[in-house]
Amino acid sequence: MTLPTQDFGPAGSLTGTKLAVLRGERMIFRDLDFRLDPGGAIVLKGPNGAGKSTLLRMVAGFLPVADGTLAWDGTPVTENPDEHRSRLCYLGHLDAVKPVFTVGENIDFWARTAGVTDIEARMAAVLARFSLEELIDQPARFLSAGQKRRTALARLGVTPARIWLLDEPTVSLDTASVGALAALIAEHRTKGGMVMIATHIDLGFTDYQELDLRAFTGRTAA
Amino acid sequence: MTGFWALVRRDVLLAIRQGGAGTMAVVFFVMAVTLFPLGVGPEIEVLRRISSGVIWVAALLSCLLSLDRLFQADFEDGSLDIMALSPLPLWGVVIAKCLAHWITTALPLIIVAPVLAILLNMPAAGFPALVGAMALGTPALSLIGAIGASLTVAMRRGGVLLSLLVLPLYVPVIIFGSGAVDAVVGGYSAAPYLMILGALALFALVLSPVASAGALRLALA
Numbered sequence: 001m002t003l004p005t006q007d008f009g010p011a012g013s014l015t016g017t018k019l020a021v022l023r024g025e026r027m028i029f030r031d032l033d034f035r036l037d038p039g040g041a042i043v044l045k046g047p048n049g050a051g052k053s054t055l056l057r058m059v060a061g062f063l064p065v066a067d068g069t070l071a072w073d074g075t076p077v078t079e080n081p082d083e084h085r086s087r088l089c090y091l092g093h094l095d096a097v098k099p100v101f102t103v104g105e106n107i108d109f110w111a112r113t114a115g116v117t118d119i120e121a122r123m124a125a126v127l128a129r130f131s132l133e134e135l136i137d138q139p140a141r142f143l144s145a146g147q148k149r150r151t152a153l154a155r156l157g158v159t160p161a162r163i164w165l166l167d168e169p170t171v172s173l174d175t176a177s178v179g180a181l182a183a184l185i186a187e188h189r190t191k192g193g194m195v196m197i198a199t200h201i202d203l204g205f206t207d208y209q210e211l212d213l214r215a216f217t218g219r220t221a222a
Numbered sequence: 223m224t225g226f227w228a229l230v231r232r233d234v235l236l237a238i239r240q241g242g243a244g245t246m247a248v249v250f251f252v253m254a255v256t257l258f259p260l261g262v263g264p265e266i267e268v269l270r271r272i273s274s275g276v277i278w279v280a281a282l283l284s285c286l287l288s289l290d291r292l293f294q295a296d297f298e299d300g301s302l303d304i305m306a307l308s309p310l311p312l313w314g315v316v317i318a319k320c321l322a323h324w325i326t327t328a329l330p331l332i333i334v335a336p337v338l339a340i341l342l343n344m345p346a347a348g349f350p351a352l353v354g355a356m357a358l359g360t361p362a363l364s365l366i367g368a369i370g371a372s373l374t375v376a377m378r379r380g381g382v383l384l385s386l387l388v389l390p391l392y393v394p395v396i397i398f399g400s401g402a403v404d405a406v407v408g409g410y411s412a413a414p415y416l417m418i419l420g421a422l423a424l425f426a427l428v429l430s431p432v433a434s435a436g437a438l439r440l441a442l443a
Contacts, residue, residue, distance in 0.1 A: 060307065062442045085307050094300025100239040101232075112228035113308040155304075 008162040009087070011192055013037045014059075018068035021051070021058050028054045029216035030067065034209075036163070036196060039189045041205055044198040046213035052198035053092070055213065056165045059196060060090040089161035091169055095152040099141035103132055106140055107154050114159035126157030129180050145172040153181060156188075164188065166197040178203070224309040226318050233322030244326035247284040251331050254280040255338045266343050273342035274352060274403035278396050280338075281331050281356065285363045286388060288327045290381040292319060292371040297441060306442055313431035316372070316438070320364045320430070328360035348403045351412040355402040358419040359395045365426035366391045372437035394422055 013036060020030035028051040036042055044052040057063045059070065061077070061084060070077050077084035097106050104123070111119045127133045130150040140148060149172050156164060164185070170178050182203045185195055197203075237244050258276045262268055296302040305315045335356055336349050344352070370388035374380030402415035 057443075060303075062303070062306070062439075064443065082311070086309060088307050090303055090307055092300055092303060094298075094303070096300035096304055098236060098299070098301070100236060109228060109232050110304065113225035113305065113310065115224035115309050 011038045012073035020067035022066045032216040038192040041195040041208040050213040087162045090165045092167045097140045104136040110155045111158040122158045126154045164195045229318040230322045237326040247288045247327045248330045251284040270343045273344040274400040278400045289367040293375045297375045312435035316431040316434040324364045332356045348407045351402045351406040355399045359399045362423040362426040365430040368434045372434040376441045
């Protein structure tokens with residue numbers, strides 16, 4: 001089932017120039033450059049602690065940029081943070097699934113906070129994608145870890161955002177769900193969507209960039 | 223204000239389904255107030271004189287009791303990340319969550335307060351002033367509390383620190399809140415007190431969302 005078409009707003013590219021991030025006193029990475037064009041994907045590589053999650057949270061605007069520029073079409077995102085925010089969908093390690101709400105209620109709330117109008121159509125499509133139809137009225141506290149993860153991933157389908165920032169989205173997913181996620185990402189990219197993803201497994205992307213964060217750690221680049 | 227009412231609705235629903243904070247605050251309120259006659263003795267004159275103060279202190283403490291979870295649950299499960307990126311600005315999120323907190327915690331307190339006032343032998347003339355003062359003063363309690371809740375959101379045991387941060391800021395509310403009732407009982411007008419309470423609530427409405435949003439942003443970094 002294909003998702004309803006989404007209006008992402010004007011196309012553009014996200015660029016990072018000489019980015020550096022500090023956590024406490026520690027330099028996580030520095031002099032990091034990347035460029036993400038419409039339809040593009042960046043796969044973040046590196047061992048645990050290399051800064052994959054940090055980079056994703058920085059692009060999401062949660063972490064301040066210590067040095068360098070994060071820009072949309074050449075304009076630093078700090079000049080219009082609201083617009084930058086509206087382009088993003090961030091999915092981290094935490095599922096944000098409320099145990100007392102049903103699967104349907106959880107997804108419905110995310111769609112409403114994002115201001116989605118055609119919630120029903122989107123919900124039906126995304127539930128089918130992740131085989132969640134039968135769980136729609138199930139309170140989330142009875143879900144397994146994988147089912148909870150699928151519920152969290154459903155957010156990607158209901159909230160229209162151009163840039164997806166995914167931090168280890170495949171954790172606790174079964175093979176079929178990993179396939180569904182890969183298909184969802186591929187479809188997103190054909191519509192001009194962009195993806196920045198930290199993952200250790202091969203999602204079968206075509207035409208993507210690999211960004212190995214080991215090359216930019218504070219110590220080696222100094 | 224995309225998503226504002228969706229967030230209010232969700233938080234109220236969450237409070238009802240979890241059955242936690244709201245009911246607990248009311249039960250605490252009732253128990254704390256009923257402890258006073260046991261402690262200070264059953265003299266009707268004494269109880270009558272301290273009634274408004276006792277009700278306000280108990281209301282304030284029960285409000286505080288539920289505040290430490292205001293942002294914490296959403297912070298811990300990642301919901302706050304999503305809210306911070308939603309079209310609704312973070313200060314709007316704070317107002318929505320305060321409104322939900324007020325509906326689930328303060329509103330039941332306001333409803334129960336006149337019953338407890340009877341228990342403490344408050345003159346009936348003071349009831350409208352008590353309810354009015356609480357209706358105007360409790361939004362300020364929720365909003366000021368949000369500042370403390372957002373500052374302590376990333377702490378494991380933030381509840382005590384939250385109380386230390388917030389209680390001094392509650393002082394004006396309690397002074398003018400119980401003052402309104404005492405004024406009416408003493409034969410004066412409650413209007414000046416109610417106006418100051420309203421002003422405090424408006425002041426908190428302007429200041430608190432910005433301050434809380436800033437503190438939350440620090441916690442998310």
